[in-house]
Amino acid sequence: MKKIIMVNASPHKTGNCSRALEILRKNVKDAEVEVFDLSEKTVNPCHACNACKAMDTAGCVQKDDMAALLPRLDSCDALVVASPIYFGMVNGPAKTFLDRIYPFFNPGKPNMTVATKFGKKAAVILTAGTGPVDVYEQHGAAYACFDVAGFTDKKIMAFNSEKSGMDKNIFSLEEDADKIKELAGWLSE
Numbered sequence: 437m438k439k440i441i442m443v444n445a446s447p448h449k450t451g452n453c454s455r456a457l458e459i460l461r462k463n464v465k466d467a468e469v470e471v472f473d474l475s476e477k478t479v480n481p482c483h484a485c486n487a488c489k490a491m492d493t494a495g496c497v498q499k500d501d502m503a504a505l506l507p508r509l510d511s512c513d514a515l516v517v518a519s520p521i522y523f524g525m526v527n528g529p530a531k532t533f534l535d536r537i538y539p540f541f542n543p544g545k546p547n548m549t550v551a552t553k554f555g556k557k558a559a560v561i562l563t564a565g566t567g568p569v570d571v572y573e574q575h576g577a578a579y580a581c582f583d584v585a586g587f588t589d590k591k592i593m594a595f596n597s598e599k600s601g602m603d604k605n606i607f608s609l610e611e612d613a614d615k616i617k618e619l620a621g622w623l624s625e
Contacts, residue, residue: 472505477501
């Protein structure tokens with residue numbers, strides 16, 4: 437059975453990121469799903485202390501929820517990060533989460549990583565109130581950090597409520613919900 441970690445970076449319990457992850461969770465097959473809700477967790481910023489570079493596995497000297505998640509990120513089969521777009525970028529909690537993948541990067545190790553599992557899938561779901569979706573999808577370059585953690589098969593999807601008349605529920609549109617269901621199929625492969 438596959439292990440999938442879904443990270444919700446939105447502060448809204450019933451917002452579009454939560455809706456997207458719920459549709460995804462309901463449609464993914466043969467998988468154990470862990471939802472890591474950043475609004476309920478303590479994830480401190482990276483201190484750039486480089487203590488993780490002395491470790492043989494991805495670890496962090498901070499004693500927060502992210503440090504505890506690192507081993508599960510190493511062993512999982514897929515990661516999904518859902519973030520709202522704030523001023524054209526992922527929000528602060530999402531960026532902090534991405535920064536904390538740094539313990540996987542070690543330039544002194546083969547392939548510059550301490551990841552033990554490769555070929556994993558990663559998906560990014562971005563939600564916004566307005567703006568052209570293709571602009572948000574260009575943020576895929578920001579997720580290059582996934583490679584060093586073994587997530588080498590990646591997808592990015594962006595949605596906005598502009599076409600639904602600023603309906604706060606983006607995923608009330610069948611076409612957007614269907615895209616999330618397609619993502620669930622890809623994760624289930």
